Amino acid sequence: xxxxMIEMLTERRNQAEAKARAxxxxxxxxxxxxxxxxxxxxxxxxxxxxxxxxxxxxLRSFNDDAASMASALGNIPxxxxxxxxxxxxxxxxxxxxxxxxxxxxxxGQRFEDHETIQGNTERxxxxxxxxxxxxxxSGDMLRALATTGGGSAVVPTVWNGQMIDLARNxxxxxxxxxxxxxxxxxTVNIGRLTGDPTAAFRAEASAIADSTPVFDNVQxxxxxxxxxxxxxxxxxxxxxxxxxxxxxxxxxxxxxxxDLIALYGGIVAGAGSINLPTPPNPRGVLAALNAxxxxxxxxxxxxxxxxxxGSYWSEVLDTIYTVRDGNETPTGLIWxxxxxxxxxxxxxxxxxPLQLPSDVADIPRFASNQIPSGYTxxxxxxxxxxxxxxxxxxxxxxxxxxxxxxxxxxxxxxxxQVAIFAHWRGDVQPARPGAFAVYKAIQGAA
Numbered sequence: 001x002x003x004x005m006i007e008m009l010t011e012r013r014n015q016a017e018a019k020a021r022a023x024x025x026x027x028x029x030x031x032x033x034x035x036x037x038x039x040x041x042x043x044x045x046x047x048x049x050x051x052x053x054x055x056x057x058x059l060r061s062f063n064d065d066a067a068s069m070a071s072a073l074g075n076i077p078x079x080x081x082x083x084x085x086x087x088x089x090x091x092x093x094x095x096x097x098x099x100x101x102x103x104x105x106x107x108g109q110r111f112e113d114h115e116t117i118q119g120n121t122e123r124x125x126x127x128x129x130x131x132x133x134x135x136x137x138s139g140d141m142l143r144a145l146a147t148t149g150g151g152s153a154v155v156p157t158v159w160n161g162q163m164i165d166l167a168r169n170x171x172x173x174x175x176x177x178x179x180x181x182x183x184x185x186x187t188v189n190i191g192r193l194t195g196d197p198t199a200a201f202r203a204e205a206s207a208i209a210d211s212t213p214v215f216d217n218v219q220x221x222x223x224x225x226x227x228x229x230x231x232x233x234x235x236x237x238x239x240x241x242x243x244x245x246x247x248x249x250x251x252x253x254x255x256x257x258x259d260l261i262a263l264y265g266g267i268v269a270g271a272g273s274i275n276l277p278t279p280p281n282p283r284g285v286l287a288a289l290n291a292x293x294x295x296x297x298x299x300x301x302x303x304x305x306x307x308x309x310g311s312y313w314s315e316v317l318d319t320i321y322t323v324r325d326g327n328e329t330p331t332g333l334i335w336x337x338x339x340x341x342x343x344x345x346x347x348x349x350x351x352x353p354l355q356l357p358s359d360v361a362d363i364p365r366f367a368s369n370q371i372p373s374g375y376t377x378x379x380x381x382x383x384x385x386x387x388x389x390x391x392x393x394x395x396x397x398x399x400x401x402x403x404x405x406x407x408x409x410x411x412x413x414x415x416x417q418v419a420i421f422a423h424w425r426g427d428v429q430p431a432r433p434g435a436f437a438v439y440k441a442i443q444g445a446a
Contacts, residue, residue: 013049020045171255172368173262176332177392181220183400183426189217190396190431220398220427223282225261227253227422233409236418250422260370262395262428263334263388270300270440271386272375282428285388285395285436293433296322300440304380307443312346313357315439319389320359322437328391333365336385338373338444340365345445363389377441385444390436400425 023042027034034042174180181190198211229249239245264271266278266287278287289296298318299305305315316333323330346354377384406421430436 013053016045016049020049171259172332172334172366172370173259173392173395174255174397176334176364176366176390178262178395178397179393179431181396181398183220183222183398186222186400188220188398190220191217218396218429218431220396220429222398222400222425223280223427225254225257225424225426227257227424229253229420229422230412230417231420232417234416246420250420254422254424256370258397258428259368262397263368263370263386265428272372272384274372283430284428285390285430285433286386286438288430288433289436289438296326296434296437298322298437298439299442301377303378304384304441304443305439306380307342307346309349312354313343313360315442316343316360316387317357319387319437319439320363323389323391323435326434328394328432328435330363330389331392332390333360333363334368334371334388334390335365336371336373336444337367337369338383339371339385339387339442340367341445342443374444375441380441380443383443383446384441387439387442388436389438394430394432394435396427396429396431398427398429 020042023034023038023045027038171178181188198209200209202208227250229246231246260274261276261282262284264274264286265276265281265284267284268275268277271286276284283291286297299315307315320330320333343354348354371386371388373385374382375384376382404423406423408419408421411419
């Protein structure tokens with residue numbers, strides 16, 4: 001997709017250059033200066049050519065870096081770019097349609113190192129620069145807000161990136177490979193291929209059938225997610241590592257909610273007490289499958305599904321292969337701790353632990369307590385749970401720049417506590433629902 005984007009941008013630059021040349025040629029042929037309107041149009045075209053040229057250079061540099069890395073790594077087992085790596089570095093498949101630049105973070109790349117973040121840091125406002133100059137970190141900022149009567153402050157980009165990276169460490173869907181897309185605007189469009197080109201053998205000198213690939217956009221639209229931590233005034237003022245602890249607590253709350261929304265956003269019934277209507281919540285994997293790919297939702301039997309001796313892993317394998325049947329490669333399996341325990345404790349007729357099938361062993365497994373660990377499905381009382389498998393790089397998590405911290409000193413004044421709020425803005429979108437599969441209402445451990 002990156003190479004086709006370069007071609008599209010190059011064509012756009014050539015068209016702008018042709019229009020600009022036509023303006024000059026027309027004025028020269030008429031032996032006159034450019035009119036004000038022509039000057040404005042020429043300046044606009046020149047700016048567009050400069051912008052496109054910059055984007056093309058970045059894309060070519062990205063392609064060169066990726067090719068060099070692949071050449072250097074070869075097929076080293078487990079290395080990024082090798083055929084045996086746990087998951088491919090596929091960030092290049094998501095492209096911003098407004099700039100043509102790579103949209104998502106590369107595997108292992110820090111949030112603050114993405115070009116969108118770096119560009120924003122270079123344009124940091126005076127308030128952001130002052131905060132960086134005055135405070136050594138968000139902990140100092142929290143203490144200052146608490147001792148000056150409360151208030152709110154936008155966290156500088158550098159600290160914001162660190163907190164989002166903490167959230168990534170706590171989130172199962174992010175650990176499984178979800179694509180993190182920094183958002184410089186409220187709404188961001190990400191290019192998506194929806195129809196592949198086709199190839200066919202033909203007779204000599206016969207016409208070649210047109211098979212133009214089909215593209216559209218995935219739109220990320222910022223929504224607000226808030227988290228709250230309550231601490232005592234004394235602890236906040238006296239604790240040397242209080243800032244780091246609060247950052248971790250807030251990051252964990254944000255990460256857990258992102259996990260829940262990414263999996264169940266839009267689900268209002270059928271998964272225990274989960275009730276996450278859209279809006280205001282983004283639509284997650286299960287709701288997207290229900291709406292556009294119901295064949296990828298397995299199980300959901302009236303009384304749930306109980307594992308059967310002799311074919312104990314069948315449901316897990318069916319979920320994995322549902323993703324593979326759609327020409328996708330699963331990068332992670334996400335289940336509740338109760339379901340993980342159910343399989344870990346399974347034994348054969350001699351009491352020996354059941355062997356893990358290679359197709360399951362080859363896929364990283366992540367536990368998330370955001371998956372209900374035991375809801376009731378018919379006669380299966382309080383033991384039904386769900387299993388998610390996916391090529392998780394097809395789950396886009398947009399992160400809007402700007403994380404706001406708010407300290408409320410009066411809310412809990414009667415108990416000598418301070419309420420700290422963090423407001424995160426972003427969106428969650430399954431870019432290709434067919435890259436996921438869910439097994440509903442399977443039995444977890446008691």
